[in-house]
Amino acid sequence: AQSVTQLDSHVSVSEGTPVLLRCNYSSSYSPSLFWYVQHPNKGLQLLLKYTSAATLVKGINGFEAEFKKSETSFHLTKPSAHMSDAAEYFCVVSDSPGGSQGNLIFGKGTKLSVKP
Amino acid sequence: DAGITQSPRHKVTETGTPVTLRCHQTENHRYMYWYRQDPGHGLRLIHYSYGVKDTDKGEVSDGYSVSRSKTEDFLLTLESATSSQTSVYFCAIGLYANTGELFFGEGSRLTVL
Numbered sequence: 001a002q003s004v005t006q007l008d009s010h011v012s013v014s015e016g017t018p019v020l021l022r023c024n025y026s027s028s029y030s031p032s033l034f035w036y037v038q039h040p041n042k043g044l045q046l047l048l049k050y051t052s053a054a055t056l057v058k059g060i061n062g063f064e065a066e067f068k069k070s071e072t073s074f075h076l077t078k079p080s081a082h083m084s085d086a087a088e089y090f091c092v093v094s095d096s097p098g099g100s101q102g103n104l105i106f107g108k109g110t111k112l113s114v115k116p
Numbered sequence: 117d118a119g120i121t122q123s124p125r126h127k128v129t130e131t132g133t134p135v136t137l138r139c140h141q142t143e144n145h146r147y148m149y150w151y152r153q154d155p156g157h158g159l160r161l162i163h164y165s166y167g168v169k170d171t172d173k174g175e176v177s178d179g180y181s182v183s184r185s186k187t188e189d190f191l192l193t194l195e196s197a198t199s200s201q202t203s204v205y206f207c208a209i210g211l212y213a214n215t216g217e218l219f220f221g222e223g224s225r226l227t228v229l
Contacts, residue, residue: 032216043120043220044159051215090158094216104216106158109199 002027004093006107014115019063019078021110023091026072033074034092035065038109044090050074061085087115119143120221122207126178128227135194137224141187147210148190149218150174150182152203159206165190197228 007022025031032051036044046058055067061084065076074091091107119142129135139148146167151159151174160172163182171182179201183191194201204225207220 036218039223043208043222044218045220046217049215049217067213092216104161105217106160108156108158 002031002093002103002105004107005092006089006091006110007036008110010111010113012113012115013081015083016080019076019081019085019112021076021089021091021112023074023076023107024072025074025091025093027093032094033065033067034094034104035059035063035076036090036092036106036111037087038090039087047076047089065107081112081114083114083116086112088112120166120207120209120219122205122221124222124224125222126225128229129197130229131198132196134229135197135226135228137192137205137207137226139190139192139221143209144187145209145211146187148184149208150180150192151206151208152176152192152201153206153223154203156188162192162205165188197226199228202226202228 003026016052016103034049035047037047048057048065049083050067052056059066063078065074067074088109088111092104096106118126121140123138142224149164150162153159160176162176162180163174165171181193204223207221211217211219
């Protein structure tokens with residue numbers, strides 16, 4: 001069975017410094033992996049996805065993630081944090097072929113705070 | 117852009133009363149989902165639909181039922197609300213078939229007293 005673990009429930013960075021949000025996954029098959037972002041009182045928005053093409057995936061707003069099969073990780077990074085990045089981030093795994101939506105497993109979320 | 121409207125956005129009700137949450141989409145996307153979000157649990161799938169009158173259970177379906185009589189509307193019903201169903205409920209649509217890419221509504225906050 002698939003699972004996803006977000007290693008930090010809270011991360012705090014200063015504006016202009018790098019962001020690292022960590023995610024490890026467990027999957028029986030070659031997984032599809034996603035990061036979603038949720039701003040306060042809003043729905044979730046897809047940030048980026050990995051579906052077995054390039055291992056380094058670029059998303060919106062300068063975020064990227066690298067799929068590392070040997071480490072079963074899919075960490076989210078950004079070189080320089082902006083105040084508007086303050087939000088909650090969810091790592092999501094699907095191990096159904098093509099990422100069938102009925103089998104998405106969400107991590108518990110990492111809340112990112114950005115200090116001025 | 118896919119448009120999703122959830123109603124009501126906020127509701128307070130009492131234990132034992134029925135509650136229906138509505139999700140309306142403005143486009144003809146086949147897949148629709150209901151999730152609940154609780155602190156420390158991320159999002160958990162309640163039910164989903166892959167077409168009119170075609171629905172299936174998710175991870176936490178007990179105490180919930182759904183209906184989809186039209187492509188654009190997906191209803192979530194709590195037949196007899198309990199305090200454990202206090203949560204934020206999100207509707208989502210699958211923009212493309214079998215890709216895991218979801219577009220979410222803004223949520224319905226339900227409080228059961």
